[in-house]
Amino acid sequence: MGRLLPQEVHHVVRLLQGASAHSTHSVTSVSLQCKASPTKESGFRSSQCLGFNKYYPPDYDGEKHKSLNAYRGKHALGDRARKLDKGILITRFELPFNIWCGTCNNHIGMGVRYNAEKKKVGMYYSTPIYSFRCKCHLCDGWFEIQTDPKNTRYVVVSGARQKDEEWNPEENGGFAIHDTENNSATTDPLIALEKSTDAHKHLTNVQIPRLESLQDLSDHYNNDPYARSAIVRKHFRAEKRVEAAKRADDDRIKGRYGLPETLKLVEDSDEARNEAREEWERGRRHLEEQSSIRKARLSSSAGPNPAASLRERVLGNMYNSKLVEKRVRKLGVR
Ligand SMILES: [Zn+2]
Incomplete structure (x- = not known):
């Protein structure tokens, strides 16, 4: 059978395990042959640990090389690690927002993916800040986007313009989530003192009197709920009586002249009465004029x-x- 390579040994063993009973002898002989070659033993063991679908060359030594990648001088991440000596790893980066490329001015939609050069550029406390450098797929320009751990977002650093589409709660009547201005203000003790004095003045001169007046008003209206309720109910009853009388009056008039139920009658008042009288007089004058004209015409023809x-x-x-x-x-x- 001659010398067998470790992976060849395995292949043979697997073939023989699947075959008939007489193969047991052959397996033993193969493994014996393997054991007889002390230099190959370690390689055989390591191939057992790493799996079968890899080629282990004859000069591969598991203890010396540790892994096949190390043996071949390659990184586990392959071509993506080709700039690792500069601290750059090539990763797949998906645009988190819409941008305009700064070089060709084309709009690039959110979700477009690039093979970006990922690099650590700094720290925010214990959180690393990463930069992603991407080449525009529409031109030869490059743009760079960084993580912003402080505000938990991404920011465009160079080569592009971000489309501002973020919902600002402050603009929409809510409160700001990232209030970064307060910290700078409190660092100056004089400004802090001034602010606190202003606040105190505002409290004593405006807010407290306003609260007191509101309290007085509330007391005025709410100290005797029974009396207030009685007044309101009395007023309501009087209004209701007037309304009922008016309705009865209207119904009587409508009944007398056969007017439709839905017709709304004007409220009876001096003004309405005067207007009606004027209208009636105007009508009568018109009638008189008409009749006199008719008479005159008759007499002239006769x-x-x-x-x-x-x-x-x-x-x-x-x-x-x-x-x-x-x-x-x-x-x-x-
Ligand atoms: Zn471009």
């Missing part, structure tokens, strides 16, 4: 003496008829 005009008309019609004239004279028309 002439000043109706009997004479009738006579003229009759004579005109029957000029040649003396009989008719006689008859007319007999009737005594002149």
